[in-house]
Every structure is written in C-alpha cells, then in structure tokens.
Amino acid sequence: APSAEAQVCAELRQKLEAGNIDAGLLLLKTKCPQLLEDERYTFKLIKNKFVAICRAKGADKQAIACARTELAPLALNAYPAAYTEFKQSLRLLVLNPDKHAAYLAEHSHADVETALETQEELASSVYH
Numbered sequence: 001a002p003s004a005e006a007q008v009c010a011e012l013r014q015k016l017e018a019g020n021i022d023a024g025l026l027l028l029k030t031k032c033p034q035l036l037e038d039e040r041y042t043f044k045l046i047k048n049k050f051v052a053i054c055r056a057k058g059a060d061k062q063a064i065a066c067a068r069t070e071l072a073p074l075a076l077n078a079y080p081a082a083y084t085e086f087k088q089s090l091r092l093l094v095l096n097p098d099k100h101a102a103y104l105a106e107h108s109h110a111d112v113e114t115a116l117e118t119q120e121e122l123a124s125s126v127y128h
Helices: 003-016 022-031 039-055 061-075 082-095 101-106 108-126
Strands: none
Touching: 003 022, 022 039, 039 061, 039 082, 061 101
C-alpha cells in the first residue's frame, strides 16, 4: 500500500491537473502546512490559479481579484524573480491570445509593444 505521503502527493497532483488549485491549497494546508510556509510554492500555485482564471471566458473581475488579494501580496517576497513573473502574468488580463486574437491581428507590432508597456504600468498599480 502507498504511504500516506504518496497518497497526498497523488491526490494533490490530481487536483492540480484538474485545475482545482484552491482544493490543492486546502489539501496542502491540512496535510502539509509546512510546505505552504515557503512562499515560493504558494506563489507558483496561485500564479497557476490566476492563469487558469484569465483563460476562462468572462472571468476578468475574478482574475483581477485574484491578482490583487492572492498573487500580489506574495510577489515581492516569494523569490527574486517572482515580481517579474507577476507583472508578466498580468499581461494575460489584456493580451490573452484566446480573447484578443483579433486585436493582435489588427494592430502593428508597435501597438502591441505599447500595450505591453501599459501592462507593466498596470502591474505596478495593482500591487500598490
């Protein structure tokens, strides 16, 4: 029979592969709380949750709430590159390829670059 640790790992993998990040976080909180003390893991899980929300149709408000209340507070302290990853992730709010393919097709590269720079500014304002 698999060990309790192996069972938790299998259950966690199943939840994360199904996109149920909140259930995965709850499992970790109840079974392995010491793991969540390391903000690197928590940040990466919440970032995956944010990306999944961004890809869902009509979930922009939910994505912004996730960015503000869950992801941003971890971005500065999780690990050195986390804040940069946070800012890059925020681009999904405006330039999600699934939602904005027409925008990308109709605008020049310079327009897209300007939009990306605007996203950098948005990233800073969401955190502060």
